[in-house]
Amino acid sequence: MVGFAGYAMPLQYSGIIDEHLHCRHHAAFFDVSHMGQAALTGPGGAAALERIVTGDINGLKSGRQRYTLLMNDHGGIVDDLMVANITTALLLIFNASRKQEDLAHIRAHLPSNISLQPLLDRALLALQGPESEAVLSSIAPNSKSLRFLDTTVMPLCGTEAVISRSGYTGEDGFEISIPAEYAEAAACALLADPRVKPAGLGARDSLRLEAGLPLYGNDLDESTNPIEAGLTFTIGKRRKVAWDFLGGTAVSQAYARGPHQRLVGLYVDGPAPVRSGAELRDSEGAFVGRVTSGTFAPSLNAPIALGYIRHDRAEDGTLLEATLRSRRVVLHVVPLPFVPHRYAR
């Protein structure tokens, strides 16, 4: 167990590599109840939320979910979050480490007739991997009909759960928001299936890194611009014309002229991981950026990293160097993701 954002979290069960590979080949269960959940309700809630996020929320149909960015007034990212339209409300899922900031920030920008209510009595469970559909549909048959980023309320273990086809591993899978008193029964039901193994924070991190998915606090912070983070896709088509969200002017400028730096994938030559914070230099020795996440990739059996690199050194194939324990290590800029996504589109 390790401390994470104020929660005691399992780092690993059977071992990070074993859990990671099990998720890629079968199904892994994660208890991610530390993440923030909140319901946004009231007339014009979607339009109000749009003032502070990059996504098209007005156009988010009932039963659909979207990844979006909560913005500050200078075009930086306050948090990355999932927003689901569950008809009666917008369900927001945000990072554990950002709960308080997010609630305060969103509330400060909402009109008084729209309410944002933290859902403190709900757990969040994730089932990820190619066998997730077969496993979950054995206890929640309706889940089979969901496609990637569909979200529906359905019966599970004697209660109503909000189930979405989504996740943070690059694999097909589901995330299940469920009243806390039913969480243990749901967890036991999923773990009773021999295809499922429990997985901890360690595998969650190595899986998301292979999938090229940024982690808030490592790869994103309040100074990160969505364009440089490679998250331009989160800006809705209509929004890219109007730029009518908090910080939109700054983001539109980065979009028009191109960002100064870009988040890229990095392959590391040799067996040793290059970790967050490592300085990166070009072949002439000039400082060009820094690693923001680095680990050993179990699926690739090699170290990988994400880092921000000066735009003119961020092309695929560029060779960079880091110094690791006074030895020179070569890194290659590569396209993301490292491991292809296998979502059920």
Next chain:
Amino acid sequence: MTATRFTKDHEWARFDDGIATIGITDHAQSALGDIVFIDLPAAGRRFAAGEACAVIESVKAASDVYAPFAGTVTENNPSLADDPGAANKDPEGNAWFFKLRPDNKADFDALLSAEDYQAFVQSL
């Protein structure tokens, strides 16, 4: 052949013919998780007691290994380059890290006995 001795940094040392073989304990490998790379000191390197002399990379993090006493490295275990995971499977046997010739044999003798190390681990 003398008894195996231990440190509070979760290393073991076995003394034989003037040289101590050094590795990490089973408790250490279990706490570290999957080991993916081990950076070992070359023969001839001299270390002071407590000086960082090797690095273990697990999936999650890098951890230092400290010299249990002052001495000179005489060799390291080349098989760990190809199979660092051996340090998870057989940490107190074949997956030894390096051999260290102590400046003073008395420094080796002053390390923890197996019983004292077990008591220390229990107290954690």
